[in-house]
Amino acid sequence: MRLAAISIDLDEIHHYYAIHGLTGRGRATDLVYDRAVPRASDWAQALGVPLTFFVVGSDLSRPENVETLRALASQGHELANHTLSHHYDLTHRAPRELEREVAGGIDALLRATGQRPTGFRAPGYLLSDELVGVLGALGVGYDSSVFSSPAYYAAKAAKLMSMRLRGKSSRSVRGSAKALLAPTRPYRLGTPYWKAGRGLPELPIQVTPGTRLPYIGTSLVLSGPDGARLLTRTLMLEPFVNLELHGLDFLGADDELDDLLPHQPDARLGRAHKLAALSAAVELLRKMGFAFIRLDEAARTVS
Ligand SMILES: [Zn+2]
Numbered sequence: 001m002r003l004a005a006i007s008i009d010l011d012e013i014h015h016y017y018a019i020h021g022l023t024g025r026g027r028a029t030d031l032v033y034d035r036a037v038p039r040a041s042d043w044a045q046a047l048g049v050p051l052t053f054f055v056v057g058s059d060l061s062r063p064e065n066v067e068t069l070r071a072l073a074s075q076g077h078e079l080a081n082h083t084l085s086h087h088y089d090l091t092h093r094a095p096r097e098l099e100r101e102v103a104g105g106i107d108a109l110l111r112a113t114g115q116r117p118t119g120f121r122a123p124g125y126l127l128s129d130e131l132v133g134v135l136g137a138l139g140v141g142y143d144s145s146v147f148s149s150p151a152y153y154a155a156k157a158a159k160l161m162s163m164r165l166r167g168k169s170s171r172s173v174r175g176s177a178k179a180l181l182a183p184t185r186p187y188r189l190g191t192p193y194w195k196a197g198r199g200l201p202e203l204p205i206q207v208t209p210g211t212r213l214p215y216i217g218t219s220l221v222l223s224g225p226d227g228a229r230l231l232t233r234t235l236m237l238e239p240f241v242n243l244e245l246h247g248l249d250f251l252g253a254d255d256e257l258d259d260l261l262p263h264q265p266d267a268r269l270g271r272a273h274k275l276a277a278l279s280a281a282v283e284l285l286r287k288m289g290f291a292f293i294r295l296d297e298a299a300r301t302v303s
Helices: 013-019 031-047 057-061 063-074 095-113 129-137 150-165 177-181 217-233 271-287 295-300
Strands: 002-009 051-055 078-081 187-189 196-202 240-246 290-292
Touching: 002 295, 031 051, 031 063, 031 271, 051 057, 051 063, 051 095, 057 063, 057 095, 063 078, 063 095, 078 095, 078 295, 095 129, 129 196, 150 177, 217 240, 217 271, 240 271, 240 295, 271 290
Parallel strands: 002 051, 002 240, 002 290, 051 078
Antiparallel strands: 187 196
């Protein structure tokens, strides 16, 4: 039986402002929790798939968000740790801060739901051996951050370079090109983390075999339903598919994303078009024989 998992990173809108060097928070402060999450949960229910949500701990200081997450947990979805504050430059920070960020994310979820999360995803897909050490020390069950896509890496480097040339600063960092040497299928983290070893189970973000194009929400919605099916067909021989989405994938051009429009091509798309692309991918994966499970269940199958 081949397995697939869908996860959604709940990066709230202000994180996108930070990436693009925009000041202020705009009008769209809580759109991910207030609009994207209910839509994602309806979407998953209609397709009959479980989801794994990666939660930024600091967002749980808003009581409405806590209620939203409790509802997701009661529907059988997994809640996992996306750090306390979602610092894009986390891997550049001091060891004590790494610990504070990972432990803070765990504690926030534990307080909100009474359950300790087992999964972790780093902001911006960036790991380091120090951060992996902290995950191990804090008893994290699995990681899902490795993203071995040269195309994604090149696009991010070009974007940061162009911002620098225009004198703008981004909160995002490029990360080491070494991560591109990491396995593209589930493995156990070694030393360095991009080599297979005996450590934590790692469930890498999906890339297409050979070409290693990103197989994530952004690329699916930008490709549209037909393009999403083409990308999905390339996964025919994969034993496991790890589809990573963002809350933003469930917001559309009618959702007051005005400030982001010049920077974020996927913010210009209509919501129905985006959902159609995501559904096309999931329906085809199922037709190809994939069964959908949560990431914590997938991690248990990594030997
Ligand atoms: Zn994120």
